[in-house]
Amino acid sequence: DVKVTQSSRYLVKRTGEKVFLECVQDMDHENMFWYRQDPGLGLRLIYFSYDVKMKEKGDIPEGYSVSREKKERFSLILESASTNQTSMYLCASSLTVRETQYFGPGTRLLVL
Amino acid sequence: KNQVEQSPQSLIILEGKNCTLQCNYTVSPFSNLRWYKQDTGRGPVSLTIMTFSENTKSNGRYTATLDADTKQSSLHITASQLSDSASYICVVSHTGTASKLTFGTGTRLQVTL
Numbered sequence: 001d002v003k004v005t006q007s008s009r010y011l012v013k014r015t016g017e018k019v020f021l022e023c024v025q026d027m028d029h030e031n032m033f034w035y036r037q038d039p040g041l042g043l044r045l046i047y048f049s050y051d052v053k054m055k056e057k058g059d060i061p062e063g064y065s066v067s068r069e070k071k072e073r074f075s076l077i078l079e080s081a082s083t084n085q086t087s088m089y090l091c092a093s094s095l096t097v098r099e100t101q102y103f104g105p106g107t108r109l110l111v112l
Numbered sequence: 113k114n115q116v117e118q119s120p121q122s123l124i125i126l127e128g129k130n131c132t133l134q135c136n137y138t139v140s141p142f143s144n145l146r147w148y149k150q151d152t153g154r155g156p157v158s159l160t161i162m163t164f165s166e167n168t169k170s171n172g173r174y175t176a177t178l179d180a181d182t183k184q185s186s187l188h189i190t191a192s193q194l195s196d197s198a199s200y201i202c203v204v205s206h207t208g209t210a211s212k213l214t215f216g217t218g219t220r221l222q223v224t225l
Contacts, residue, residue: 042201042218043215098144103156103157105154106154
């Protein structure tokens with residue numbers, strides 16, 4: 001079974017702090033994704049990566065950056081957290097872009 | 113504009129009953145359509161994936177249908193169980209890169225005794 005793990009289930013940060021969310025997958029997938037999920041809006045793609053050190057902006061990249069130094073690990077960085085970044089963050093991976101994405105359990109981030 | 117609309121927003125049914133969830137989309141060009149189940153506080157888990165040429169796909173008690181002409185899909189749940197209580201998300205993929213996924217906002221299903 002594919003396993004996608006995220007470093008924290010719950011996180012509380014203060015406005016202006018730098019926040020790191022880590023995601024690790026164990027199935028040698030090429031593609032990894034970061035989404036945020038807010039009530040009534042569905043999942044929205046922040047960034048995705050199709051290879052080590054490669055990244056592409058999704059629909060809402062503003063205020064975020066990412067890092068993929070190793071194939072199995074994809075990090076989401078909030079350079080200066082703001083209250084409007086309070087959300088559920090979901091990481092996913094897939095073997096190819098057309099195949100099913102496997103999601104991690106999510107990190108619920110609260111920015112005060 | 114590419115959109116995926118799901119109905120109803122929420123649904124309550126008795127255990128053992130069947131139900132059908134709807135998904136209408138305006139995504140073009142179409143690649144595939146997926147249904148995910150998301151338990152509260154968890155990440156989504158894939159139930160089915162259908163391409164343009166497929167009109168039905170089953171996964172246990174879950175059966176998805178696709179009408180590519182009318183751009184509609186449904187997810188039918190047979191003999192519901194308490195564990196079916198979750199959000200069900202319809203996701204439509206465009207041809208091209210991975211970024212071209214459009215997510216519906218989900219149907220929240222509650223199965224009660």
